[in-house]
Amino acid sequence: MALASPTEERNPRTHELDTLDAPELVDTILAEDARVAGAVQAVSAPIARLVDLCVEAVAGGSTVHYVGAGTSGRLGVLDAVELLPTYSATEQMVTAHLAGGIAAMTRAVEGAEDDADAGAALVAEQCGEGDVVIGLAASGRTPFVRGSLAAARERGLSTGLVAANPQAPLARLADVAVLVDVGPEAVTGSTRMKAATAQKLVLNALSTATMVRLGTTFQNLMIDVRPTNAKLVARTVRMLVQATGESPERAAEVLEEAGGRVRVALVALLAHADVTDAEVAAVRFGKDPGRRGDPAGIRSAVASLTTKESP
Incomplete structure (x- = not known):
């Protein structure tokens, strides 16, 4: 039976492991x-x-x-x-x-x-x-x-x-x-x-x-997070604030108008647009891993609204 594997070899740095006291053990393991x-x-x-x-x-x-x-x-x-x-x-x-x-x-x-x-x-x-x-x-x-x-x-x-x-x-x-x-x-x-x-x-x-x-983030923010508890609901609002610079009150207001849909609220806040228009743009520019530099579609959706592109 072949058992050779690095994980089964003895580590020369830890041969005397059982002789060490707690601080030495922890230092050696770490x-x-x-x-x-x-x-x-x-x-x-x-x-x-x-x-x-x-x-x-x-x-x-x-x-x-x-x-x-x-x-x-x-x-x-x-x-x-x-x-x-x-x-x-x-x-x-x-x-x-x-x-x-x-x-x-x-x-x-x-x-x-x-x-x-x-x-x-x-x-x-x-x-x-x-x-x-x-x-x-x-x-x-x-x-x-x-x-x-x-x-x-x-x-x-x-x-x-x-x-x-x-x-x-x-x-x-x-x-x-x-x-x-x-x-x-x-x-x-x-x-x-x-x-x-x-x-x-x-x-x-x-x-x-x-x-x-796959387009689940905007920058390094988790815009597809599922707010299943109070911590995640607060994170959602904080994320909108971090992404847009708007106040927590304004972010929460737009998020509520968007029915809790983070993508729609994010597009609306970034483009200073109506939630209805933001929803149309967010759907038009949905997630697409083939869209270089913008797999989530948020930048493209905002650009379509701020440059007055027709949907």
Whole structure:
């Protein structure tokens, strides 16, 4: 059985880990963590290529599927579910599949990660034409992920892999492989540490860049945020103030006139236009990842109103 993987090697910097007191332990662990950001930055190019695949899929009405087991799979679920309140993304856009099912989020499901057939069945049952399947596996060899990627390739679907093993065996099944070289863990084989931190950074960059390219932000503001609680409602008003320089009172007033639709309120405030006209312009210049420099369409909508373009 081939077990070679950087995450399973002993870390020479932490051989005497158990002899350290609490301050030394924390410093040593954090010193290892500090290496992760640079390792992820080194693979920015393949992350960007994976972004392009995801944008193309979602813009075409297809779905991005994260597939993983254990810590890797749980981080995929976390990333996918957080896209709903942040960008109003649906499961039709990005969804996650965890070996062993949703119950595996809180407790281990024995043998689930070793079931390649279950991974293949997942793709057969839940993936459609044009979808992208992204395997998440710290070791780069998980059988459940292998089954999914192999099945996706057989169907001609685009595939990706995120792993913490530069020599990941599953890379051959991926159109784009993001292989982060984080080196051995502070505690040998504990991939919930540096490998997991690297995956979180990769997924943050991947999903955020994808959503921005899909037109869910104006500048660096989350204009598609779903205001499901008091904090997010206040953030929505504050965002309009930040984007337009208007007073909180005026921003709240226009947002109410716009029926809570942030895009419409934003166009109205920036163009100093009537909400009805702003709505027409916002619809005319809807989200389009192919519109360079303005995927959200906000700048184009405002320009159409301020230059007296006829809709």
